[in-house]
Amino acid sequence: MAAPEEHDSPTEASQPMVEEEETKTFKDLGVTDVLCEACDQLGWTKPTKIQIEAIPLALQGRDIIGLAETGSGKTGAFALPILNALLETPQRLFALVLTPTRELAFQISEQFEALGSSIGVQSAVIVGGIDSMSQSLALAKKPHVIIATPGRLIDHLENTKGFNLRALKYLVMDEADRILNMDFETEVDKILKVIPRDRKTFLFSATMTKKVQKLQRAALKNPVKCAVSSKYQTVEKLQQYYIFIPSKFKDTYLVYILNELAGNSFMIFCSTCNNTQRTALLLRNLGFTAIPLHGQMSQSKRLGSLNKFKAKARSILLATDVASRGLDIPHVDVVVNFDIPTHSKDYIHRVGRTARAGRSGKAITFVTQYDVELFQRIEYLIGKKLPVFPTQDDEVMMLTERVAEAQRFARMELREHGEKKKRSREDAGDNDDTEGAIGVRNKVAGGKMKKRKGR
Structure with missing residues (x-):
């Protein structure tokens, strides 16, 4: 991982249980009014456990390790503090969120846009499987928040003219255990080298693996640990x-x-x-x-x-x-x-x-x-x-x-589909995917093949 800075082991966020009973609203956590309204519109009536623990600390400017399982409201736990800070000091290319998968990236972007719609927040999703050119154009507009998978982001950092993250203020690594399990270690390393050391970092992970601990030492400064899931637990209900x-x-x-x-x-x-x-x-x-x-x-x-x-x-x-x-x-x-x-x-x-x-x-x-x-x-x-x-x-x-x-x-449909894929590859380059309708075969046979014969 990138050269460790002077990092201490994370302090635990020891918040008394009583506080959880009393703290019922986002306003109590320190979230600004505009964003509290956005939470209401999203149907977030009261903060979840991870939000109660993480948001006040994030608003104080601390680095955070959040151990929370999916469905615990962790996107809100990092999105709200970032948007809060963005309102105080508006700036382009303000925050970067790294995620392991494309779907998760789109989902986080939806939440950022929903929470930030009234304040005009712009986000860009930078993931594989989507045309690079349109992404370069989106980056040229300098969005406030970038949500990316590590591989494609590196691609743009190396090849997209004029794009850099030297002014970045916030870095979030969501599902860090999975980012590392998918062998994105070298990419994450490269990213850490080209962003400012003077930034806030939030690392969220469902599990605390050795790799995540190593990443935490390299990327976070004196972080606070907010854990809401016991070691491996399935929900009571x-x-x-x-x-x-x-x-x-x-x-x-x-x-x-x-x-x-x-x-x-x-x-x-x-x-x-x-x-x-x-x-x-x-x-x-x-x-x-x-x-x-x-x-x-x-x-x-x-x-x-x-x-x-x-x-x-x-x-x-x-x-x-x-x-x-x-x-x-x-x-x-x-x-x-x-x-x-x-x-x-x-x-x-x-x-x-x-x-x-x-x-x-x-x-x-x-x-x-x-x-x-x-x-x-x-x-x-x-x-x-x-x-x-x-x-x-x-x-x-x-x-x-x-x-x-x-x-x-x-079985017949799968076989037919396999043959169809072969044909369409030979015929039109591989632009097919696996949920195409059966019967495309006829179109292939009746379409491009005939044209070729007629040439």
Whole structure:
């Protein structure tokens, strides 16, 4: 990491519990009136635990390490102090927020724009998968806040004329543990070298790993630690279950659960992009409104999927772990771990999609004969034995025929899709992505191929 400055180990924010009872409003935390109104309009009636701990300290100008899980309101915990400071000393290129994924970047930008709309805050999202040129133009306008993934930001720092962060006042690293797990260490290092040492830094992370501690020593000055999650904890209002099933019946049990709990919104986690796509096709063939979200989809498709789900136009979102952290999807009632997570910590993040902000929710984990050890690790990590989700096996078995037929269709569609991708690549360069409609094949065959023959 960048050369450490004279850093002490973080002091704990020891705030008396009584204060939490009394401090009910953002105004009490020291947030300025304009921003308090913006919070009201967003429906933020009272600050969350992490906000109560972090905001007053941030307003005093301290560096902060926030240990908080997703859904705890940490975006507000760093956005409000930054906007508060921006109002006092308006300046372009004022703050930089680094995030591990594109989706999270867009989400943070939405919150900045919503909170800062009345004061004319401009933000730019600088992430991969989107045209560099338009981003360079956005940077040339010198926005107040940049929200970026490390790789693409470095790209612009090196190649976009006239763009630098020498005047930066605030640096935020959100989900720092994930930024480092995704091997962005060298990029973060480079960024730390080209921004002023005289700045405020907020580091937020769900877990305190060795890498995060190393980053903290390199990037923060005498930070205060605000921890609101105990070591590995799942929310109290979350009902967690498991189902032990032979792996060949996973699809059938999934359909049974979706029928049993119909009327809820679901987030179903699969381990691979391919399985996400296959399961989405399978469920669509059975008449469920399911949409996939995974790393092989183009950026616009991912955001499209996410927005349909957010707008409740679809009730089932299938996702890989790429999508599992940091996404603020407000209304997931049930999380299904269709494929058990290989890292027990991912379980915490997956089930963190439901029972957010005080609402209750269910999480159901499928455990096959191959997953027993992984499941035991999860139980050990969260420190509780999970109960079995009650199922009527005879009713499940009645579904096998319909499911088998849908599986066959899904396989055919995937195969057709694979061939179509090959053809369209040969034909038009690879501009395809994985949620294209089946039947594009005909367009390819009827369109560009014929033109070529006619030349």
